[in-house]
Amino acid sequence: xxxxxxxxxxxxxxxxxxxxxxxxxxxxxxxxxxxxxxxxxxxxxxxxxxxxxxxxxxxxxxxxxxxxxxxxxxxxxxxxxxxxxxxxxxxxxxxxxxxxxxxxxxxxxxxxxxxxxxxxxxxxxxxxxxxxxxxxxxxxxxxxxxxxxxxxxxxxxxxxxxxxxxxxxxxxxxxxxxxxxxxxxxxxxxxxxxxxxxxxxxxxxxxxxxxxxxxxxxxxxxxxxxxxxxxxxxxxxxxxxxxxxxxxxxxxxxxxxxxxxxxxxxxxxxxxxxxxxxxxxxxxxxxxxxxxxxxxxxxxxxxxxxxxxxxxxxxxxxxxxxxxxxxx
Amino acid sequence: xxxxxxxxxxxxxxxxxxxxxxxxxxxxxxxxxxxxxxxxxxxxxxxxxxxxxxxxxxxxxxxxxxxxxxxxxxxxxxxxxxxxxxxxxxxxxxxxxxxxxxxxxxxxxxxxxxxxxxxxxxxxxxxxxxxxxxxxxxxxxxxxxxxxxxxxxxxxxxxxxxxxxxxxxxxxxxxxxxxxxxxxxxxxxxxxxxxxxxxxxxxxxxxxxxxxx
Ligand SMILES: Cc1cc2nc3c(=O)[nH]c(=O)nc-3n(C[C@H](O)[C@H](O)[C@H](O)COP(=O)(O)OP(=O)(O)OC[C@H]3O[C@@H](n4cnc5c(N)ncnc54)[C@H](O)[C@@H]3O)c2cc1C
Numbered sequence: 001x002x003x004x005x006x007x008x009x010x011x012x013x014x015x016x017x018x019x020x021x022x023x024x025x026x027x028x029x030x031x032x033x034x035x036x037x038x039x040x041x042x043x044x045x046x047x048x049x050x051x052x053x054x055x056x057x058x059x060x061x062x063x064x065x066x067x068x069x070x071x072x073x074x075x076x077x078x079x080x081x082x083x084x085x086x087x088x089x090x091x092x093x094x095x096x097x098x099x100x101x102x103x104x105x106x107x108x109x110x111x112x113x114x115x116x117x118x119x120x121x122x123x124x125x126x127x128x129x130x131x132x133x134x135x136x137x138x139x140x141x142x143x144x145x146x147x148x149x150x151x152x153x154x155x156x157x158x159x160x161x162x163x164x165x166x167x168x169x170x171x172x173x174x175x176x177x178x179x180x181x182x183x184x185x186x187x188x189x190x191x192x193x194x195x196x197x198x199x200x201x202x203x204x205x206x207x208x209x210x211x212x213x214x215x216x217x218x219x220x221x222x223x224x225x226x227x228x229x230x231x232x233x234x235x236x237x238x239x240x241x242x243x244x245x246x247x248x249x250x251x252x253x254x255x256x257x258x259x260x261x262x263x264x265x266x267x268x269x270x271x272x273x274x275x276x277x278x279x280x281x282x283x284x285x286x287x288x289x290x291x292x293x294x295x296x297x298x299x300x301x302x303x304x305x306x307x308x309x310x311x312x313x314x315x316x317x318x319x320x321x322x323x324x325x326x327x328x
Numbered sequence: 329x330x331x332x333x334x335x336x337x338x339x340x341x342x343x344x345x346x347x348x349x350x351x352x353x354x355x356x357x358x359x360x361x362x363x364x365x366x367x368x369x370x371x372x373x374x375x376x377x378x379x380x381x382x383x384x385x386x387x388x389x390x391x392x393x394x395x396x397x398x399x400x401x402x403x404x405x406x407x408x409x410x411x412x413x414x415x416x417x418x419x420x421x422x423x424x425x426x427x428x429x430x431x432x433x434x435x436x437x438x439x440x441x442x443x444x445x446x447x448x449x450x451x452x453x454x455x456x457x458x459x460x461x462x463x464x465x466x467x468x469x470x471x472x473x474x475x476x477x478x479x480x481x482x483x484x485x486x487x488x489x490x491x492x493x494x495x496x497x498x499x500x501x502x503x504x505x506x507x508x509x510x511x512x513x514x515x516x517x518x519x520x521x522x523x524x525x526x527x528x529x530x531x532x533x534x535x536x537x538x539x540x541x
Contacts, residue, residue, distance in 0.1 A: 150513040150526030159472035
């Protein structure tokens with residue numbers, strides 16, 4: 001039996017963390033919301049420009065934390081998500097930046113001085129804001145989903161798959177991540193049912209071919225999940241056929257939801273202009289429709305959601321924000 | 329074939345140079361070893377050679393029942409962390425701390441060897457004042473990047489107070505317990521059989537769960 005180790009590199013002994021707490025009394029030059037590639041890169045640029053900077057993030061690293069292998073970030077032929085996040089973290093925390101992790105922003109208001117309010121009620125002020133809150137996994141938004149999250153409703157297939165040996169599971173979605181999850185589960189589960197809205201799978205051909213090697217997989221096309229049932233854990237999935245409009249019950253111990261990502265824009269709704277996909281509209285200088293508020297990364301309408309692009313946009317937003325602060 | 333390849337061994341060796349004092353690992357197995365016990369033992373034998381500050385003692389669950397009782401070990405494979413004086417720390421690992429859990433294992437060793445935990449002073453104080461016996465059982469899978477956070481948070485609390493015990497449990501190896509506690513997503517933490525927390529919660533939330541006991 002071989003073992004794999006996902007060892008995190010140790011914090012570079014040379015880099016001493018210098019971060020400080022946020023101060024509600026202070027007016028920061030730039031306040032960054034989000035600590036993924038976009039927000040962290042923006043932080044480094046702001047600190048190097050010498051403007052007073054604060055960063056608030058729910059979790060450091062964003063989507064990169066849940067990425068196992070990265071092979072297209074320049075300078076690394078191959079790097080694990082966690083490792084890249086650690087390097088980003090070291091690079092940001094070498095500065096005396098006001099840093100808050102583990103808190104979520106609830107709302108922002110735009111004014112001469114912008115206000116950023118957290119879910120716990122604390123409010124901070126800044127001359128300019130960079131919104132870099134990225135994306136989160138899309139939810140089905142059906143009855144039972146929220147109540148049974150962690151009780152059979154799962155969004156991290158690689159984490160939870162080992163718990164479903166010899167069990168019956170449903171996978172929602174037909175793209176690469178859904179089919180990868182289906183393959184992982186088909187290896188150990190008794191039965192795997194894929195529920196896909198379209199009449200075909202959209203995953204890469206090579207993945208679909210690998211899936212076809214398993215005979216415990218059943219695919220329901222043109223179907224969606226109407227309800228997730230179960231008292232204290234998932235027991236039954238109600239699947240609706242979108243053509244015939246009839247419903248069927250699928251007994252299942254778990255349901256893995258892999259239907260893509262949506263921008264975390266709820267806290268800017270009504271303040272910033274969004275497009276049809278709920279992404280923040282920005283121009284080529286990362287400016288939003290509100291003066292002094294900038295946005296960067298996956299949360300914006302900039303095409304192609306990639307680490308290197310989000311980082312680049314973060315740099316751009318920071319330079320634009322610094323320009324704005326110095327001129328005003 | 330070694331379980332820890334040269335590259336990982338080298339990185340671990342470097343990380344373990346920060347161990348301040350000696351750490352003693354008490355490993356429990358049995359005469360006719362289960363496959364995971366055997367792997368765990370081999371892993372710990374290789375691991376303990378990576379630093380001269382780590383001493384490994386191997387016990388038999390049945391024959392050394394006095395030791396098992398002292399550390400409350402009721403299942404194997406189990407690794408219990410003891411400080412330089414062989415004082416029981418309340419930090420335990422059930423299963424093999426490989427995959428992402430290698431990180432919580434290294435951090436647990438650093439703590440028990442006399443390192444500083446990352447907890448805020450306020451949280452440390454509150455944890456130190458807990459008078460009830462508290463038992464955290466953190467269920468993980470080795471492929472879960474978020475799980476070490478929950479293991480580390482509970483073990484940091486346990487390090488502050490002898491009344492608190494914090495265990496990592498590999499759900500794949502202790503499948504019967506995962507079923508018993510309805511673990512259908514990881515990390516999931518059971519507190520004294522009555523409270524449960526799903527997800528990689530911050531230390532504050534684990535302290536709150538203690539209040540509810
Ligand atoms: C499984 C997977 C694999 C991928 N593989 C690759 C790859 O190989 N190569 C590549 O280039 N890209 C890859 N990507 C895409 C890449 O990860 C993203 O494009 C990139 O992370 C976007 O960065 P971001 O900073 O814009 O947003 P995010 O990474 O989403 O970060 C947003 C941050 O904002 C925080 N946040 C959200 N809401 C709030 C709030 N209300 N208050 C406070 N903080 C908040 C979050 O906690 C998070 O830290 C992958 C993505 C996934 C999911």
